[in-house]
Amino acid sequence: MTQHPALTEELTVSVRGVPGVAFLKPGITDSLRSILRQSGRNGRVTPSPAGLKVSRPGGTGPWVIEVQIVTRAGMRVLDATRATRSAVEACLAARFPTDATHITVTVTGIV
Amino acid sequence: MTTRIHPPDPTPPHEPDEEQLPCGRLLSQVWADWEEGVTDTHLPDCLHCRQAVEELDQLESAVRHLRDDVQENITVDAASLTERVMDVVRLELRPGRPLPLGEPDENMWIMESVAARTLRAAAEQVPGVRAGSCRIPPEAAHSSRLTVALDIHVPLAATDLQYLAEEVRHRVRQAAEELLGVDLVGIDIRITDLVDEPDTSAKGHGR
Incomplete structure:
Protein backbone atom coordinates (compact mmCIF):
# COMPACT_ATOMS: atom_id res chain seq x y z
CA MET A 1 0.00 0.00 0.00
CA THR A 2 1.50 3.32 -1.02
CA GLN A 3 2.31 6.00 1.52
CA HIS A 4 1.93 8.75 -1.07
CA PRO A 5 -1.53 8.17 -2.54
CA ALA A 6 -1.95 11.56 -4.21
CA LEU A 7 1.41 11.43 -5.98
CA THR A 8 0.88 7.77 -6.85
CA GLU A 9 -2.46 8.54 -8.42
CA GLU A 10 -1.03 11.48 -10.37
CA LEU A 11 1.87 9.39 -11.66
CA THR A 12 -0.46 6.53 -12.54
CA VAL A 13 -2.62 8.81 -14.68
CA SER A 14 0.46 10.34 -16.25
CA VAL A 15 2.09 7.03 -17.17
CA ARG A 16 -1.15 5.56 -18.48
CA GLY A 17 -1.40 8.51 -20.84
CA VAL A 18 1.99 7.95 -22.42
CA PRO A 19 1.74 6.90 -26.08
CA GLY A 20 2.99 3.36 -26.44
CA VAL A 21 2.17 2.34 -22.89
CA ALA A 22 -0.58 -0.25 -22.79
CA PHE A 23 -0.87 -0.36 -19.02
CA LEU A 24 1.05 -0.49 -15.80
CA LYS A 25 2.11 -3.98 -14.84
CA PRO A 26 -0.85 -5.54 -13.07
CA GLY A 27 0.10 -7.86 -10.25
CA ILE A 28 -1.82 -11.06 -10.50
CA THR A 29 -2.56 -10.85 -6.82
CA ASP A 30 -4.08 -7.45 -7.48
CA SER A 31 -6.12 -8.91 -10.29
CA LEU A 32 -7.44 -11.59 -8.00
CA ARG A 33 -8.12 -9.34 -5.08
CA SER A 34 -8.98 -6.00 -6.63
CA ILE A 35 -12.65 -6.43 -5.90
CA LEU A 36 -11.88 -6.86 -2.23
CA ARG A 37 -9.94 -3.64 -2.00
CA GLN A 38 -12.15 -0.79 -1.03
CA SER A 39 -10.72 2.65 -0.52
CA GLY A 40 -13.25 3.55 2.10
CA ARG A 41 -13.99 6.71 0.15
CA ASN A 42 -17.45 6.54 -1.38
CA GLY A 43 -17.04 2.81 -1.69
CA ARG A 44 -14.80 3.31 -4.70
CA VAL A 45 -12.43 0.51 -5.57
CA THR A 46 -8.90 1.86 -5.63
CA PRO A 47 -6.60 -0.08 -7.90
CA SER A 48 -3.17 -0.45 -6.42
CA PRO A 49 -1.04 -1.03 -9.50
CA ALA A 50 1.85 -3.37 -8.93
CA GLY A 51 3.63 -1.44 -11.66
CA LEU A 52 4.16 1.76 -9.72
CA LYS A 53 5.98 2.23 -6.45
CA VAL A 54 6.59 5.58 -4.83
CA SER A 55 8.78 6.00 -1.81
CA ARG A 56 10.99 8.54 -0.14
CA PRO A 57 13.39 6.82 2.23
CA GLY A 58 13.83 8.81 5.38
CA GLY A 59 11.21 11.32 4.33
CA THR A 60 13.81 13.81 3.12
CA GLY A 61 15.92 11.93 0.59
CA PRO A 62 15.27 11.69 -3.13
CA TRP A 63 11.94 10.45 -4.37
CA VAL A 64 12.35 6.86 -5.51
CA ILE A 65 9.94 5.98 -8.29
CA GLU A 66 9.84 2.47 -9.73
CA VAL A 67 7.65 2.04 -12.79
CA GLN A 68 6.88 -1.27 -14.50
CA ILE A 69 5.02 -1.02 -17.79
CA VAL A 70 3.58 -3.18 -20.54
CA THR A 71 4.07 -1.48 -23.90
CA ARG A 72 2.12 -1.65 -27.13
CA ALA A 73 3.65 -3.67 -29.96
CA GLY A 74 3.14 -0.84 -32.43
CA MET A 75 5.72 1.41 -30.82
CA ARG A 76 9.43 0.87 -30.28
CA VAL A 77 9.95 -0.25 -26.71
CA LEU A 78 12.83 2.13 -26.11
CA ASP A 79 10.75 5.14 -27.20
CA ALA A 80 7.79 4.19 -25.01
CA THR A 81 10.09 3.61 -22.06
CA ARG A 82 11.86 6.90 -22.55
CA ALA A 83 8.54 8.73 -22.86
CA THR A 84 7.41 7.11 -19.63
CA ARG A 85 10.51 8.28 -17.85
CA SER A 86 10.00 11.80 -19.20
CA ALA A 87 6.37 11.81 -18.07
CA VAL A 88 7.37 10.81 -14.54
CA GLU A 89 10.15 13.42 -14.50
CA ALA A 90 7.73 16.12 -15.64
CA CYS A 91 5.17 15.14 -13.03
CA LEU A 92 7.71 15.24 -10.22
CA ALA A 93 9.27 18.47 -11.45
CA ALA A 94 5.88 20.16 -11.38
CA ARG A 95 5.08 18.99 -7.85
CA PHE A 96 8.50 19.05 -6.25
CA PRO A 97 10.75 21.23 -8.40
CA THR A 98 13.65 21.24 -5.96
CA ASP A 99 13.56 17.61 -4.84
CA ALA A 100 15.97 15.02 -6.09
CA THR A 101 14.47 12.00 -7.83
CA HIS A 102 15.55 8.53 -8.71
CA ILE A 103 13.44 6.93 -11.42
CA THR A 104 13.56 3.36 -12.70
CA VAL A 105 11.43 2.19 -15.62
CA THR A 106 11.19 -1.51 -16.46
CA VAL A 107 9.30 -3.11 -19.35
CA THR A 108 7.64 -6.32 -18.21
CA GLY A 109 5.61 -7.09 -21.30
CA ILE A 110 4.59 -6.17 -24.83
CA VAL A 111 1.03 -6.57 -26.10
CA MET B 1 28.38 8.14 -18.12
CA THR B 2 29.01 4.46 -18.52
CA THR B 3 27.70 2.90 -15.37
CA ARG B 4 24.21 2.53 -14.09
CA ILE B 5 23.53 4.05 -10.78
CA HIS B 6 20.82 1.76 -9.55
CA PRO B 7 20.38 -1.50 -11.41
CA PRO B 8 17.57 -3.71 -10.23
CA ASP B 9 18.90 -6.53 -8.11
CA PRO B 10 18.78 -9.56 -10.42
CA THR B 11 18.64 -12.00 -7.55
CA PRO B 12 16.46 -10.56 -4.82
CA PRO B 13 15.50 -12.90 -2.01
CA HIS B 14 12.02 -12.59 -3.38
CA GLU B 15 10.41 -10.16 -5.77
CA PRO B 16 9.53 -6.95 -3.97
CA ASP B 17 6.14 -7.20 -5.62
CA GLU B 18 5.51 -10.55 -4.09
CA GLU B 19 2.72 -10.46 -1.63
CA GLN B 20 3.48 -11.57 1.86
CA LEU B 21 0.44 -12.84 3.68
CA PRO B 22 -0.28 -11.52 7.18
CA CYS B 23 0.88 -14.87 8.55
CA GLY B 24 4.35 -14.20 7.11
CA ARG B 25 4.28 -16.66 4.22
CA LEU B 26 4.81 -15.61 0.62
CA ARG B 94 9.39 -15.59 -12.04
CA PRO B 95 9.99 -12.49 -14.14
CA GLY B 96 13.62 -13.30 -14.94
CA ARG B 97 16.50 -10.91 -15.37
CA PRO B 98 16.34 -7.25 -16.38
CA LEU B 99 18.38 -6.11 -19.38
CA PRO B 100 19.50 -2.52 -19.84
CA LEU B 101 17.65 -0.22 -22.24
CA GLY B 102 18.89 3.12 -23.54
CA GLU B 103 21.77 5.00 -21.99
CA PRO B 104 23.21 3.81 -18.69
CA ASP B 105 22.16 6.91 -16.76
CA GLU B 106 18.56 6.59 -17.92
CA ASN B 107 18.00 3.60 -15.63
CA MET B 108 15.62 1.82 -17.97
CA TRP B 109 15.25 -1.94 -18.28
CA ILE B 110 13.44 -4.68 -20.16
CA MET B 111 12.91 -8.16 -18.80
CA GLU B 112 14.95 -10.76 -20.67
CA SER B 113 11.90 -12.96 -21.27
CA VAL B 114 10.08 -10.08 -22.97
CA ALA B 115 12.98 -9.24 -25.28
CA ALA B 116 13.59 -12.92 -26.02
CA ARG B 117 9.98 -13.41 -27.06
CA THR B 118 10.26 -10.61 -29.61
CA LEU B 119 13.53 -11.96 -31.01
CA ARG B 120 12.21 -15.52 -31.24
CA ALA B 121 9.20 -14.30 -33.17
CA ALA B 122 11.52 -12.43 -35.55
CA ALA B 123 13.60 -15.55 -36.15
CA GLU B 124 10.48 -17.55 -36.94
CA GLN B 125 9.62 -15.16 -39.75
CA VAL B 126 12.20 -17.03 -41.81
CA PRO B 127 10.23 -19.84 -43.48
CA GLY B 128 10.64 -23.21 -41.81
CA VAL B 129 12.62 -21.91 -38.85
CA ARG B 130 11.53 -22.58 -35.30
CA ALA B 131 13.21 -20.78 -32.46
CA GLY B 132 14.19 -22.49 -29.24
CA SER B 133 16.26 -21.20 -26.37
CA CYS B 134 17.06 -17.50 -26.54
CA ARG B 135 19.38 -16.03 -23.95
CA ILE B 136 20.59 -12.45 -23.82
CA PRO B 137 23.36 -12.09 -21.28
CA PRO B 138 24.99 -8.65 -21.08
CA GLU B 139 28.70 -8.69 -21.92
CA ALA B 140 29.54 -7.53 -18.44
CA ALA B 141 27.71 -6.53 -15.32
CA HIS B 142 25.65 -3.38 -15.86
CA SER B 143 26.75 -3.23 -19.49
CA SER B 144 24.39 -2.14 -22.25
CA ARG B 145 26.26 -4.29 -24.73
CA LEU B 146 24.09 -7.31 -25.37
CA THR B 147 24.74 -10.54 -27.20
CA VAL B 148 21.98 -12.95 -28.18
CA ALA B 149 22.44 -16.72 -28.10
CA LEU B 150 19.62 -18.25 -30.12
CA ASP B 151 18.94 -21.93 -30.85
CA ILE B 152 16.91 -22.77 -33.94
CA HIS B 153 15.47 -25.76 -35.76
CA VAL B 154 15.66 -25.57 -39.54
CA PRO B 155 14.15 -27.65 -42.37
CA LEU B 156 16.05 -30.77 -43.36
CA ALA B 157 15.59 -29.68 -46.95
CA ALA B 158 17.51 -26.45 -46.45
CA THR B 159 20.49 -26.49 -48.78
CA ASP B 160 22.48 -23.59 -47.42
CA LEU B 161 22.52 -23.51 -43.64
CA GLN B 162 24.95 -20.59 -43.54
CA TYR B 163 22.59 -18.50 -45.64
CA LEU B 164 19.64 -19.53 -43.48
CA ALA B 165 21.48 -18.57 -40.32
CA GLU B 166 22.37 -15.20 -41.85
CA GLU B 167 18.71 -14.65 -42.68
CA VAL B 168 17.75 -15.38 -39.08
CA ARG B 169 20.52 -13.13 -37.82
CA HIS B 170 19.28 -10.31 -40.05
CA ARG B 171 15.69 -10.67 -38.80
CA VAL B 172 16.77 -10.77 -35.19
CA ARG B 173 18.99 -7.70 -35.52
CA GLN B 174 16.24 -5.81 -37.32
CA ALA B 175 13.70 -6.66 -34.62
CA ALA B 176 16.11 -5.69 -31.87
CA GLU B 177 16.70 -2.29 -33.42
CA GLU B 178 13.25 -1.47 -34.78
CA LEU B 179 10.94 -3.10 -32.23
CA LEU B 180 12.97 -2.96 -29.04
CA GLY B 181 15.53 -0.20 -29.62
CA VAL B 182 18.42 -2.40 -28.54
CA ASP B 183 21.80 -2.54 -30.26
CA LEU B 184 23.16 -6.06 -30.27
CA VAL B 185 26.91 -6.50 -30.41
CA GLY B 186 26.59 -10.16 -31.32
CA ILE B 187 24.00 -12.69 -32.46
CA ASP B 188 25.09 -16.28 -32.01
CA ILE B 189 22.90 -18.67 -33.98
CA ARG B 190 23.09 -22.35 -33.16
CA ILE B 191 21.25 -24.85 -35.34
CA THR B 192 20.20 -27.56 -32.93
CA ASP B 193 18.07 -29.74 -35.19
CA LEU B 194 17.07 -30.43 -38.76
CA VAL B 195 13.39 -31.23 -39.07
CA ASP B 196 11.67 -33.13 -41.85
CA GLU B 197 8.91 -30.65 -42.42
CA PRO B 198 8.35 -27.16 -41.18
CA ASP B 199 6.14 -27.47 -38.14
CA THR B 200 3.73 -24.62 -38.52
CA SER B 201 1.51 -25.70 -35.64
CA ALA B 202 3.67 -24.06 -33.01
CA LYS B 203 4.93 -21.22 -35.16
CA GLY B 204 4.17 -17.75 -34.02
CA HIS B 205 4.15 -18.50 -30.33
CA GLY B 206 7.26 -16.43 -30.08
CA ARG B 207 8.19 -17.92 -26.78
Missing part, protein backbone atom coordinates in the same frame (compact mmCIF):
# COMPACT_ATOMS: atom_id res chain seq x y z
CA LEU B 27 1.71 -15.96 -1.52
CA SER B 28 3.75 -17.53 -4.33
CA GLN B 29 5.10 -20.18 -1.98
CA VAL B 30 1.63 -20.98 -0.66
CA TRP B 31 0.40 -21.42 -4.23
CA ALA B 32 3.41 -23.51 -5.24
CA ASP B 33 3.00 -25.78 -2.22
CA TRP B 34 -0.67 -26.23 -2.98
CA GLU B 35 -0.03 -27.11 -6.63
CA GLU B 36 2.70 -29.56 -5.68
CA GLY B 37 0.65 -31.17 -2.94
CA VAL B 38 2.99 -30.09 -0.16
CA THR B 39 1.09 -29.99 3.10
CA ASP B 40 2.00 -29.01 6.62
CA THR B 41 0.17 -28.23 9.81
CA HIS B 42 0.08 -24.49 9.12
CA LEU B 43 -2.25 -24.39 6.13
CA PRO B 44 -5.39 -25.94 7.62
CA ASP B 45 -5.23 -23.58 10.60
CA CYS B 46 -4.30 -20.38 8.76
CA LEU B 47 -7.17 -18.24 7.47
CA HIS B 48 -4.89 -16.24 5.18
CA CYS B 49 -3.30 -19.26 3.53
CA ARG B 50 -6.66 -20.96 3.07
CA GLN B 51 -8.10 -17.84 1.43
CA ALA B 52 -5.10 -17.63 -0.89
CA VAL B 53 -5.55 -21.25 -1.95
CA GLU B 54 -9.25 -20.70 -2.52
CA GLU B 55 -8.51 -17.77 -4.80
CA LEU B 56 -6.08 -19.87 -6.81
CA ASP B 57 -8.78 -22.52 -7.13
CA GLN B 58 -11.19 -19.86 -8.35
CA LEU B 59 -8.69 -18.73 -10.98
CA GLU B 60 -8.15 -22.29 -12.19
CA SER B 61 -11.89 -22.90 -12.30
CA ALA B 62 -12.39 -19.72 -14.31
CA VAL B 63 -9.73 -20.77 -16.81
CA ARG B 64 -11.21 -24.26 -17.11
CA HIS B 65 -14.68 -22.83 -17.57
CA LEU B 66 -13.46 -20.43 -20.22
CA ARG B 67 -11.67 -23.26 -21.98
CA ASP B 68 -14.79 -25.41 -21.92
CA ASP B 69 -16.86 -22.52 -23.27
CA VAL B 70 -14.42 -21.99 -26.08
CA GLN B 71 -14.48 -25.67 -26.96
CA GLU B 72 -18.23 -25.67 -27.09
CA ASN B 73 -18.89 -22.46 -28.92
CA ILE B 74 -16.09 -21.44 -31.23
CA THR B 75 -13.03 -22.97 -32.78
CA VAL B 76 -10.26 -21.20 -30.93
CA ASP B 77 -7.09 -22.92 -29.80
CA ALA B 78 -8.02 -23.49 -26.15
CA ALA B 79 -4.64 -25.01 -25.37
CA SER B 80 -3.02 -21.83 -26.60
CA LEU B 81 -5.30 -19.73 -24.39
CA THR B 82 -4.43 -21.78 -21.34
CA GLU B 83 -0.77 -21.57 -22.26
CA ARG B 84 -0.94 -17.81 -22.52
CA VAL B 85 -2.69 -17.51 -19.18
CA MET B 86 -0.04 -19.68 -17.58
CA ASP B 87 2.66 -17.59 -19.28
CA VAL B 88 1.28 -14.57 -17.50
CA VAL B 89 1.27 -16.40 -14.20
CA ARG B 90 4.82 -17.69 -14.68
CA LEU B 91 6.10 -14.27 -15.66
CA GLU B 92 4.42 -12.79 -12.63
CA LEU B 93 6.07 -15.17 -10.24
